[in-house]
Amino acid sequence: MRIGVITFPGSLDDVDAARAVRLAGGEAVALWHADDDLSGVDAVVLPGGFSYGDYLRAGAIAARAPLMRSVVDRAHAGLPVLGICNGFQVLCEAGLLPGALTRNGHLHFRNRDQALLVERADTAWTSAYTTGQRIVVPVKNGEGRYVAAPAELDRLEGEGRVVVRYADGNPNGSSRDIAGVTSADGRVVGLMPHPEHAVEDLTGPSVDGLGFFTSVLSSVVTA
């Protein structure tokens, strides 16, 4: 299965995301933000980093990159898309996921290993986990505070669209400890923590993140 990893100017974690794809058993396909099409990939990862230097708002410019038009179109048709950290910011700015990521409440960049609770184990990217599973992966961001209008948060909670929630402390002041959300069809997932940095025992802090990349391998329905 071919999983595209998009590099934007300022992407930082595209190499680690591609490595996680390969460790999970997929074929990583390098995509460039200015490409015309998605090269027939079966799923897409938007990696972490500082696309366009986080100018305007983190992810705001990358969301308007040429390739994002294809990502939005194909996502509406069911293409699995995972946005990690800056990728999550891009997905919110592109309108594929609700809400926004704003400056951390304490105004500091936060970099630490973070416990999460998996609340949805039936999305394209989390089926390798069990509901309620506790995992630990790194978090590292300056603009990771998830916000949405109270009514929108109620709607997301009601529809079960919170995929992962911070446990043992909220690193950035995110509303209701939300660390990641999904689209209504469970195919588009965005989260601020970095599963691609927790895929090998050698570097730690766990291999808990690998499940995101193995999950998608079984989610793709090939025609």
Ligand SMILES: NC(=O)CC[C@H](N)C(=O)O
């Ligand atoms: N590691 C990341 O992708 C975080 C960068 C992100 N643009 C931020 O808010 O800090």
